[in-house]
Amino acid sequence: MSVLTVVARHELLASRRNRAPQLLVVMFVGMVAFSAFIGWMTQHTVSGIYRQVLADGLTTQPNPFLDVAPLFFARNTVIYVVMIGTLMAAALGVQSALRDRKAATADLVLSRPASVRGVLAGRMIGIGGLLAIVVAASTVISWASISAITRAPLGAGDSARLAEFGLLTWVLLVGFAALGVLGGLYVRRETTALLAPFVAWAVIAFVLPQLGTAARPVSLLNPVAAVPQTSGVFHAVSYVTGPLSVTEHFKTASSAILEGSSGGFPVASVAVIAFFAAALCAAVVATSPSRLRGGTSE
Amino acid sequence: MTSIAISTHGLTHRYGPTLALRSLSLEVAAGEIFGLLGHNGAGKTTTVALLTTLLRPSGGTASVAGHDIVADARGVRAAIGYLPENVQFYDELTLMENLRFFAKLSGIAKPDARIGEVLAFLDFEGHHTERLGTFSKGMRQRVGIAQAILHRPAVLFLDEPTSGLDPEGVRTLRETVVRLNGEWGTTIFMNTHLLAEVTRTCTSIGILRQGELVHQDSLSATLGAYPTEQALEAAYFEAAA
Secondary structure, eight states: OOHHHHHHHHHHHHHHTOHHHHHHHHHHHHHHHHHHHHHHHHHHHHHHHHHHHHHTTSOOSOOTTTTOOGGGGGHHHHHHIIIIIHHHHHHHHHHHHHHHHHHTOHHHHHTSSSOHHHHHHHHHHHHHHHHHHHHHHHHHHHHHHHHHHHTSOOOHHHHHHHHHHHHHHHHHHHHHHHHHHHHHHHOSSHHHHHHHHHHHHHIIIIIHHHHHHTTOTHHHHSOOSSOOOOOHHHHHHHHHHGGGOHHHHHHHHHHHHHHTOTTOSOHHHHHHHHHHHHHHHHHHHTOOHHHHHTOOOO | OOOEEEEEEEEEEEETTEEEEEEEEEEEETTOEEEEEOOTTSSHHHHHHHHTTSSOOSEEEEEETTEETTTTHHHHHHHEEEEOTTOOOOTTSBHHHHHHHHHHHTTOSSHHHHHHHHHHHTTOOSOTTSBGGGOOHHHHHHHHHHHHHTTOOSEEEEESTTTTOOHHHHHHHHHHHHHIIIIIOOEEEEEESOHHHHHHHOSEEEEEETTEEEEEEEHHHHHHHSOSHHHHHHHHHHHHO
């Protein structure tokens, strides 16, 4: 059995026994399941109001919600991925790195005939595997919930788009998990190691979008496929912070995938997310053994 | 001809501007139990960290079981077992899960069978499904020995192995070290600051003072020069101070 497989399996086993990330996983999967219900409730409420308005003779327009696409009900999931999923992934990553440092098991691992790169890559594969299970479970729940609400199984096209969205979510979460691992490896003090990735998460998920998209507040909380163009200062700020606003790219790409945007596959946004994840994973694997050991006394 | 298990020539290590180990040259023959004595901060842990390839030396050369610690670090790691001071494990995992992980990392094809053999050798059976978080210090130390000998290493490094153990734990560990050496032929390199441990367990000793080896000889020769416990203790304090 290769080092990658051994460490990845160990990572899955150890993460399964860790309560804090488990809680976040349950919360994330629960919110994903709930999001379809929220979407249905929104439609139900607005349609009720529409019927009232129609009965009062205040409009003659057709109900705009009648022709809504089934994947509309998954839109809230995008926000939960950005707000809870990424935080969960960062927490998983930090816990993974801190587990070895707190238990001081790094010396036991590094004194084995296994390469450090193999150990770190195995760790990322393990975390990636865990996140794949979480994302797959939430995608299945989403599919079942939407099928139940629309009273018909999702069609092949919609199912494929939901799977694409799941894959994109997984890539984004792997990036944030790697960010967490880096925090756990590079920051000496435990509390700061826990805090650092969360500060980075807050900057990426909230500060950068505020700087770049404050001119279009609707897109802050909602996935918008066709982002309106800005000008002047906002345009200049967006130009600089745009590539760094990974969660904004995720919202844009997710919206294009879920709504089947006429603009085609969101290549640029997906590329930014993939680069973010790949670069951070590479940084984890390139970490020197001394970082794993957390310093040597005497 | 006696083969050499550990050999160092001018081995040096610096932590930034601090010289932790100063041109260490020593040889440990295969099959010996070598005790490296020294006060806290003398450089014992640094020596073990270098010989187990956890640190890269700032200067000098060393080989363990015939493998160069820099050029063939993986070869060294395949040939050694290591028990760090105050060994820790994954507390949320069971004894078997912990040992299985380390056995697989060592490339053992059938880990469960080997773990069974090792735990039987250490007379430590019946705790397979218990989580390490519930183990006492003495039990953890035995698990530490178990993980270090799973792959039957040629050389075993023990860093302050009796640290924090009660008298019963110390005796058990001492017996285990002697049995490993006698029954498996394992060469043992043991760091300690306890003179009594060395005189009861080791076949040769070295004394490290402020990163410098100031004495190395067989235990019998050392005891010949210092026949009483008081004389030996005085010589140790003089050498290590």
